[in-house]
Amino acid sequence: MADERLQFHEMGLDDRLLKAVADLGWSQPTLIQEKAIPLALEGKDLLARARTGSGKTAAYAVPVIQRILTSKQIVREQAVRALILVPTKELGQQVKNMIRQLTSYCSRDVRVADISAMADVSTQRPILMEKPDVVVGTPSRVLAHLSAQNLLLHASLEMLVVDEADLLFSFGFEADLKNLLCHLPKIYQSFLMSATFNEEVQALKELLLHNPVILKLQGSQLPDSSQLQQYSIKCEEEDKFLLMYALLKLRLVQGKTLVFVGTVERSYRLKLFLEQFSIPACVLNSELPVQSRCHIITQFNQGFYDYIIATDEQSLADPAASSQPTPGKEKKKKAPEKGRKVKDKEFGVTRGVDFQNISNVINFDFPTTVESYIHRVGRTARADNPGTALSLISHTELTLLADVEEALSGDNADSVLKPYEFKMEEIEGFRYRCRDAMRAVTKQAVREARLKEIKQELLNSEKLKTYFEDNPRDLQLLRHDKDLHPAVVQPHMKNIPDYLVPETLRGIVNPFGGKRRKKRVKTNPEGVLKGSFKKNIQGRNPLKSFRYTGGRNKKAGKASKS
Structure with missing residues (x-):
């Protein structure tokens, strides 16, 4: 069957683009790429849904680059020909990096600029004055530059891409997007890429697309059980911490692991708790500047540490960092106490973020919506790699679990979460240690940990922007999984006495006895x-x-x- 799939070299792509694709190691296109690229090259508008990790970015980046290369054979005038709208700064950086990789052999002919990062409009003006071929940005940042006349699109724009379209309205970009459309030409090609189809995507479809081809390539939004194994454990609050200690310390969870919690405060509470046992973990904190968050993700991808704790609170609800709040954003700021919708933002920080080779996703706090569960779990089992998702569920989260199971079951019963066969009595001997650690992690300790990290970022901000640009090797010295130590760490908690290890696990998963002797x-x-x-x-x-x-x-x- 693999031989029947349309290959990149059969799509009429430029040789320089094909060479860059080969350098990336893409032997053949993914399903979304195989279907979307030829249609896009024909000039059709596209509304495409495919699950996270299926290659949606390249599915629009390749035809955008190809069309620009073709246009430049006729018209040599430099102009902004493509605009890519993204909901977050992190996704903007990822898209820019992908386009730069794909244009590595034609970088003089196709230039890309990312204006999604938080910066003063005047400082980004010189970049746009050079008229890059592709501009990547959040709707509010693009609108700010259009209003300042740093960016002119009505005469030159040929293509508009909206990536992660289902997030734009939920992030409060509705007003920005509608105002932005007034600055666009009457005729242009549009692509809407999304992991889910909801009412907001349908609204965008009416606004942006003209007779689009609709691609729904995956019946299930998550891989089947042969690739992604999904489990759940029903336990209460104290048991969640106990389980995390046992799973990580006994090495029952192996490989790079992404842990989701409900709030920033709980992320630091969990990090400080794990520090009591010398388990290094890093917090992807929405309160930190975007450069630091991207650096955290880069170091995690490079294997500097195995566990990253992620969360999105209201502090990340302003991903565009617009200087003037839009009505949509003000509405979102008032919403947290009324309903669940704001909770959708808790998967915003990881939407589009390029986490690589995630083996496990652990829902320490269960997500509040089905969409959030899909996007969290979609961080693992990407492409053809296997993955595991484990959810720790308290009695207050049972209704949320039922919603997810109902949505995922559909026609594919394999997608339902299976009970994780774990005997809590086997780790009962660890409970007293767990309680000791939890007593040490006070509210004051959590508050001090948050303040300490924020102050450290303020001290390092200029170094991150200037010094480390000139000294990239010194970046390795800035580690984001360093111990915070606002809580008293007891040295004896580091190791596990052999008598506490369950008999069924001795000599199998506990490497610490042999490791110490060695x-x-x-x-x-x-x-x-x-x-x-x-x-x-x-x-x-x-x-x-x-x-x-x-x-x-x-x-x-x-x-x-x-």
Whole structure:
């Protein structure tokens, strides 16, 4: 069947683009790429739904680049020909990086600029004055530049892309988007890419598309059970912390793991709790500047640490960082106490963020909507890689679980969460340690941890922008999983005594006993004693073989003379 799939070289793409695709290691297009690229090259408007990790970014980036290369064979005038709208700064950076990779052999002919990052409009003006071929940005940032006349689109724009379309309205971009349309030409090609089809996507369809081709490529929005295994454990608050301790410390969870919690405060509470046991974890905090968040993700992708705790609170509800609040955004700020919809934003920080090779997703706090669950779990089992999703569910979250199971079951029963067979009584011996750790993680400790990290970012902000640009190797010194230590860490909590390890797990998943012995032999091959004395220990009892030398009598005689 793989041979029947349309290949990149059969799509009429420029040789330079094909060479960049080969360098990326893409042997063949994904399903969304195979279907969308030829239609886009024909000039059709597209509304495409495909699950997270299916290659949607390249599905529109490739035809955008190809059309620009074709246009430049006829018209050499430099102008902005493509506009890509994204809901978050992180996604904007990812899209820019993808386009730069795809244009590595034609970078002089196709230039891209990302204006989604928070910056003063005047500082980004020189970038836009050079008229890059592709502009990437959030709706509010693009509108700000259009209003300042830094960006002119009505005469040159040929293509408009809206990525993660289902997030734009929920992030309060409705007013910005409608105002932005007034600055666009009457005729242009549009692409709407989304992981879900909802009422907001339908509204965007009416606004932006003309007789679109609609692609619904996956019946299920998540991979089947052969690729993604989904489990749930019903437990209460204290047991959630106990389970996290046992799963991570006993290495029952292996590989890079993304842990989702409900609030920023709980993310720091969980990080400080894990620090009590010397389990390093990093918080992807929406309160930190975008450069730092992107650096955290980069270091996580490079394997500097295995566990990252993610959350989106209201502080990330303003992803565009517009200088003037729109009516949509003000409405969102008042919404948290009334309904669930604002909770949809809790998956905003990870939507479009390029987490790589995630083996596991753990829902420490269960998501409040089905869409949020899909986008969280969609961080793992991407492309053809396997993945596991584990949800810890308290009695107050049972209704949310029922909603997810009902939505996912559909025609594919394999997508339903299965109970994780774990005997809580086997880790009951860890409970007293868990309680000790939880007592140490006070509200004051959590507050100090948040303040400490924010202050550190303020001190490092200029270094991140200037110094580390000139000294990229020094970036490795800025680690985001460093211990915060506002809570008292007890050294004995680091290791697990063998007698606490469940019998069923001894010698199988607990590497700590063997690891300690190995380390002791490696670091002190001769031991703390001298070699000659060590031989005596190995051969016979040194106390019985000890020979009297008479040194004590000499000392006694000197003492008597004095």
